[in-house]
Amino acid sequence: MSGAARRKSPRVVVRFLGTGNAFAAGGRGHACILVTAPEGRMLLDCGGSALPAITAACDPGTIDAVAITHLHGDHFGGLPYLILQQKYALRSRPLAMGGPPSLGARFLQVADGLYPGFLDEPLPFELGFTTLHETPVRLGPAEVSAHPVVHAPASEPHGLRVRIGGTLIAYSGDAAWSDALPRLADGADLFICEATTYSTRDPLHVSARELMEHRDELRCGRVVVTHLGEESLAHRGEIGFEVAEDDAVIEV
Ligand SMILES: [Zn+2]
Ligand SMILES: [Zn+2]
Numbered sequence: 001m002s003g004a005a006r007r008k009s010p011r012v013v014v015r016f017l018g019t020g021n022a023f024a025a026g027g028r029g030h031a032c033i034l035v036t037a038p039e040g041r042m043l044l045d046c047g048g049s050a051l052p053a054i055t056a057a058c059d060p061g062t063i064d065a066v067a068i069t070h071l072h073g074d075h076f077g078g079l080p081y082l083i084l085q086q087k088y089a090l091r092s093r094p095l096a097m098g099g100p101p102s103l104g105a106r107f108l109q110v111a112d113g114l115y116p117g118f119l120d121e122p123l124p125f126e127l128g129f130t131t132l133h134e135t136p137v138r139l140g141p142a143e144v145s146a147h148p149v150v151h152a153p154a155s156e157p158h159g160l161r162v163r164i165g166g167t168l169i170a171y172s173g174d175a176a177w178s179d180a181l182p183r184l185a186d187g188a189d190l191f192i193c194e195a196t197t198y199s200t201r202d203p204l205h206v207s208a209r210e211l212m213e214h215r216d217e218l219r220c221g222r223v224v225v226t227h228l229g230e231e232s233l234a235h236r237g238e239i240g241f242e243v244a245e246d247d248a249v250i251e252v
Contacts (some may be wrong), residue, residue, distance in 0.1 A: 011165035012037045012252040014190065017053035018045075019244040021196050021229040022074040028246050029053050030074040031173055031227055033192065037165030040064040040141025044160060044171050044192075048077030051085060053246070061091050065140025067132065068099030069173030070157040071106050080111035087123050094126040098139040100146070100156030104129035132158065147184050149175035151204050159184040167252045170220065174227065177206045177214065188220040190252045192244070194227035198235035208232050208239045215240070224250070 013036045020028025030047025034057055041058070042065040043050075054060050060082060068076045076099070086095065097103060107129070111119055130139060132146035142164040151157035151174045159172040161184065170188035172181060174196070185191040196205035208225060215223075226244040228236070236243050242250075 012167045013249060014252060015057055015249045016226060016244040016246060017057055018047050018050055019226045019228060019246050021227050025228060025230045026233045028228065032078065034058065035164060035169065037141060039165060042067060042140050042142055045069055045075045045173055046078040046082060047074040050078030051081040060085055061089055065096040065142065067139055067144050067160055067162065068103055069160055070151060070155040071100055071102060072155045072174065075173050077110065079107050080114045083111065083127065084115055084118055086125065091125040094128060096128050096130065096140040098130040098132045098144055100158060101131045102156055147180060149180045150178045151175045174205060176204055177210045182217040185218045185220040191218060191220040191223045193223065193225055195225035195232050195239065196227055196229045198231045200231060212240045
């Protein structure tokens, strides 16, 4: 038997659907990560450009839950398109949304701005909104907790810890370096972290260099950086972590 055949099946498959920053540097899509486990399937963030990437990767009707890090358009702006698509696809299974306290209200504002009236009639499926906190809660196929991070305060910024398929995935969507990041990553099998810049300090974002300087403080397994801007793309060969690509698949 070959080594590959002996290897146990991966429990969790992570597919990066969007790995760009808000400006779609390098033609990359807005933040969106598809996580598939035996228990089900979920998205981590659903940025403005996410729906084409989602429909290319899977039947959106198979997504059980969406967890949102913060209320910036490149992280949650794709939700109205996803819900509109699922309405007309006549979805009947519940869809669980989790995120910051204002997620439900902000979703309604954005959806009404883009497609006035489409939520006036009841949807053919249950759309539930759960505020995520530091105490883990069940969200579709996963146990999810959300932890405050340093980013634009009005966006209610959080990092996520997602237990699914026996694996712990930590995800920082947008956040400057602070002690919150090693706490977020602590014990994770996979830590997905933004690296908007390579070395330029930004009060709202972490640079790849800062992450490298603090690598010893990240007590976690695999680290993959995403949310790449022009500068981090220009220095990608110098980044001492795996760099996510749109549509790349990893197994955890
Ligand atoms: Zn962002
Ligand atoms: Zn942001």
